[in-house]
Amino acid sequence: MSVGWLRACALVMLGLFSVSALAKDKTAIVIGGGVAGLTAAYELQNKGWQVTLLEAKPSLGGRSGMATSEWIGNDKTQPVLNKYVSTFKLSTTPAPEFVRTPGYLIDGVYYTAADLTTKEPATAEALKRYEKTLDDLARSIEDPQNPSANSTLHALDQINVSNWLDRLSLPPTARQLVNQQIRTRYDEPSRLSLLYFAQQSRVYRGVADRDLRASRLVGGSPVLAQAFVKQLKTIKTSSPVSSITQDKDGVTVKVGSVGYQADYVVLAVPLRALNKIQMTPALDAQHLAAIKGTNYGWRDQIMLKFKTPVWESKARMSGEIYSNTGLGMLWVEPALKGGANVVINLSGDNARVMQAFGDKQIADQVLIRLHAFYPQARGSFTGYEIRRYSNDPSMGGAYLAFGPGQISKYWRLWERPIQRVAFAGEHTDTLYPGTLEGALRTGQRAASQVEDLAAGKSFEPAKAVPVAAAAAAGAVAAKKGNFFSNLFGGSDDDKKPEPVKAPEPVAPPTPAPAPAPVAAPAPVEAPKPAAPVKAEPAKKAPAKTPVKKPVAKAEVKKAPAKAPAKKTEVAKKPAAATETKAQ
Numbered sequence: 001m002s003v004g005w006l007r008a009c010a011l012v013m014l015g016l017f018s019v020s021a022l023a024k025d026k027t028a029i030v031i032g033g034g035v036a037g038l039t040a041a042y043e044l045q046n047k048g049w050q051v052t053l054l055e056a057k058p059s060l061g062g063r064s065g066m067a068t069s070e071w072i073g074n075d076k077t078q079p080v081l082n083k084y085v086s087t088f089k090l091s092t093t094p095a096p097e098f099v100r101t102p103g104y105l106i107d108g109v110y111y112t113a114a115d116l117t118t119k120e121p122a123t124a125e126a127l128k129r130y131e132k133t134l135d136d137l138a139r140s141i142e143d144p145q146n147p148s149a150n151s152t153l154h155a156l157d158q159i160n161v162s163n164w165l166d167r168l169s170l171p172p173t174a175r176q177l178v179n180q181q182i183r184t185r186y187d188e189p190s191r192l193s194l195l196y197f198a199q200q201s202r203v204y205r206g207v208a209d210r211d212l213r214a215s216r217l218v219g220g221s222p223v224l225a226q227a228f229v230k231q232l233k234t235i236k237t238s239s240p241v242s243s244i245t246q247d248k249d250g251v252t253v254k255v256g257s258v259g260y261q262a263d264y265v266v267l268a269v270p271l272r273a274l275n276k277i278q279m280t281p282a283l284d285a286q287h288l289a290a291i292k293g294t295n296y297g298w299r300d301q302i303m304l305k306f307k308t309p310v311w312e313s314k315a316r317m318s319g320e321i322y323s324n325t326g327l328g329m330l331w332v333e334p335a336l337k338g339g340a341n342v343v344i345n346l347s348g349d350n351a352r353v354m355q356a357f358g359d360k361q362i363a364d365q366v367l368i369r370l371h372a373f374y375p376q377a378r379g380s381f382t383g384y385e386i387r388r389y390s391n392d393p394s395m396g397g398a399y400l401a402f403g404p405g406q407i408s409k410y411w412r413l414w415e416r417p418i419q420r421v422a423f424a425g426e427h428t429d430t431l432y433p434g435t436l437e438g439a440l441r442t443g444q445r446a447a448s449q450v451e452d453l454a455a456g457k458s459f460e461p462a463k464a465v466p467v468a469a470a471a472a473a474g475a476v477a478a479k480k481g482n483f484f485s486n487l488f489g490g491s492d493d494d495k496k497p498e499p500v501k502a503p504e505p506v507a508p509p510t511p512a513p514a515p516a517p518v519a520a521p522a523p524v525e526a527p528k529p530a531a532p533v534k535a536e537p538a539k540k541a542p543a544k545t546p547v548k549k550p551v552a553k554a555e556v557k558k559a560p561a562k563a564p565a566k567k568t569e570v571a572k573k574p575a576a577a578t579e580t581k582a583q
């Protein structure tokens, strides 16, 4: 056998092999480089998919990239997050004791929960009554994945949290503190579905605050995004997707005039951003209504910097502190940015009111209020940083917070893929929306759905439990205490359990105030732009093809398995305010 013949055979075999390998290549495009999109891309790539991640902004990490020092839960409370922390060998630092439980700032005076009991017993007592009533309500939900399991629970979705709080008749200070806590964690009580609030309380029932704020990633949560980025082979930043077209052969995604094609797409952008992406075929009326109508909590963060602490001592202003004065939630961050920093969260309607103001005006307003309590504040003030998540059009709010009636309409809507598109993002998680854990979970879920789709599985619409039928069997909901006594306080665990009654007329639900009109987005302080994505050399770049011509497969840079080549800059650590979503 001649050498030439052998070589020819080898070439033919190699050729065949590579053709068959190409034929088997499964391609996916992930849209959105927040932690949900990054997770989906990472998981798909690990399963042998060629993945291209498209991110609108110059940097990656999305909302997680803006905060720098969220506290994270332990592996009992946030198992998925902790799994990635250990996979990527990220360092953490344990949370000091003072951040593990909330504190209160009442008319400028700081109280721990213990102080409150002795010094402000009426307020402490009222807070306890509120917590007990909320816990009873949470207990009424048997399965947090199916919160409106019966008509009684379903009725809670029509009520807003503010109505429910009114019925508790809390003394004014306690009510202000409760309002502040709810608007920081979710949104303004008047804009929040009572069922959603109860469902979330059910999810976190029995979970100690200290387990939810157990440690911090060294370098803040951007290091998590960076760890994913390091693993991914093909990322294109500054690539806002404008349309997605599906047909029987695949999906075409457009960024400006550039088209990318793949077998499947994971769409991991918040709902307001989804509203700007044209889908063909169009989404149905329910999805379109959800995109426009689903409520997002508002929460903006301002870091005020001082030469030295203007408050009495660092220890007395550290941690998660709810103020009754409209300053929002305070957070002291002595370790970052030098000097002494206090982060103030403007949440709910406090943030909405401020949308008309420029950044500096907001900082001034907050400083004026702080100065009222701490007269050295003005003299010691050196500057500020501000993060306005709420009027950033690619986010449209801080995180999902279902408003009245919205669970009934949109529950688990985004869990089901539509043809070749699977959805991810914190807003698509049933249990942990508004958290890193939730976003990570949905990235995993979407990746496995894409695998299922490729394997020929179809996803049927989620079957909602018929409310009337469930109501008949629904006496399960409140095992202890009468349901409406649980709802408005006064249940007694020692009493014989009563069946759930048909819903009585509750205080007529006050419609949530219409969202304040969103002004044209003010320029958000953005990380420094990276170099624009450049066209790849011709032979390597089938990706950048005008969409009208036959669209090429999304370009994937192949890299050796051990040292995946990075095609983008690592998410920059933004000079961001620091804070955590308390849970």
Ligand SMILES: Cc1cc2nc3c(=O)[nH]c(=O)nc-3n(C[C@H](O)[C@H](O)[C@H](O)COP(=O)(O)OP(=O)(O)OC[C@H]3O[C@@H](n4cnc5c(N)ncnc54)[C@H](O)[C@@H]3O)c2cc1C
Binding pocket: 031, 032, 033, 034, 035, 036, 037, 054, 055, 056, 057, 060, 061, 062, 063, 064, 065, 067, 070, 071, 239, 240, 241, 242, 268, 269, 270, 273, 274, 277, 299, 300, 301, 389, 394, 395, 397, 398, 399, 424, 425, 426, 427, 433, 434, 435, 436, 437, 438, 439, 579, 580, 581, 582
């Ligand atoms: C103030 C604040 C505090 C928080 N604190 C905590 C906390 O302490 N603990 C915790 O666990 N969670 C916290 N969270 C929540 C957590 O940060 C988010 O749940 C999580 O980061 C959301 O990730 P995501 O991937 O779903 O969405 P995002 O991070 O919003 O990612 C979506 C990405 O899609 C991109 N995009 C949008 N449109 C397009 C388009 N057309 N084309 C391409 N890309 C597009 C966006 O630029 C963005 O990068 C907090 C959030 C906020 C706002």
